[in-house]
Amino acid sequence: MKKLAIIFLLVSACEFRISDEDAREELDDIANIQFNDLEVGDKSMHYAYIDQGRDIQLVFIHGSPGSWNAFINFFKMDSLLEKFDMLAMDRPGFGNSGFGEAEPSIEKQALLIHQVLEQFPDKQLILIGHSLGGPIAARMAMDFPNDYAGMILVAPSIDPELEEDEWYRGMINTKIGAIFTPKEFEVSNDEILPLKEELEIMLPFWSKIKIPTIVIHGSNDSLVPKENADFAKRMLPDSILEVKVLDGVNHFIPWTHPQEITKAINQLADGL
Template identity: 35%
Template structure:
């Protein structure tokens, strides 16, 4: 019994130290001008009682690209791309701590994708007057959130890039161990960010089902990048989105033999697709709407 208590306390101690988040000062150092040629700016705001944090980097005169991380994660999930000088020549970059992660109410999950999009909307509203083009890049669960942003606020979004994104209800892996960890005492042994990810996971299918009638509202250029050996978020997600996006110009790129973590396992492919995506969005002109007679 004493041994069990010791192990439980050890797990609690270790889990409290695992956060995957960086303080403002660490961000300032990691993305300093000597690294990126730009000065990072860190911002905070609140929606209701929900605190939100994001970081911007780059030239105000360029189109804007916003990164949305998966579960778990934080705004540094795309850090190698945020430092990439080829990307920074083409776009200004913003990365967001999604609700429940980083410094956006760490440990407090928001299970509704619709509400998550509403919490992030103020960023798009703030930068819309400054940038003719705003494009969103999301990986895994972050892809779900950017899809919802484009559905609910189409006037604020000019392009979407989904990387290994969860877009089809029920087409993702849930491990058996995940079920008992939803409840005490096992829940207490999980790092807070894993609790948030678990809460999101079990509410995900419901959120995606609510989104099914809304895909037709997306009319901007879309890029979909997915590995056909992804055992976490199945390739069916990419195929479903390609079919559901009937009113949008879609580029689907399937990476043979690769799994879920494309941004880190295939960075050259991801960067190439990202640069192509940026060029597509910048060049895109919406078809003229014929006036009714």
């Protein structure tokens, strides 16, 4: 019941979609912010990026629900702008990437994002995935092991054994439930309902990940159990650089403790 209360609190507390015009206004000091839509098969992928010709590009992958602007504050950081190009996208079904049409397959989501990143050849790419963005980043590293230089998993939902059977998700997935559920949460529900099975499909492929990886989790995360960090350590014994569990911190690390993510970014970049 506590988790359900937190989820619906987000409805009124968070802005999950932002227009390109509003984003430009918020980022008015950054003249070279750009937006694009890439047609990939029957999907349209919307993304924001800053391309300054840097060697390293940061790739931010949001959770569920969410949109690219979950990471908009990172686009404002001078310390990152001085060293990196940055890209963040709306995952399928969110923001301006086919809003309302969920893509429950983690493998397909990983492929769609990978195809966006093919528009930026000759970059060293560091993946940063928060929450459900974590397993998607991991799947990208599994399926395209030579195309990424590093990975940061922030409060990632990656251990299938830790996925709970949450009673309210079945209720949302009904005609009556849909009437009272914001569209972002319908899409989120549609991709979280099969998540346990999707994570089980990934189990044999963790050994394919060879890139240096940092995991950051909060000890007080009530949405994604901190034991997911232990799972990462077990599955990636040779590529984990660090597992950091932040004492007293909840699930919303990109907003409450962005400095921990920037430290991890610089740690990975220094090793490239």
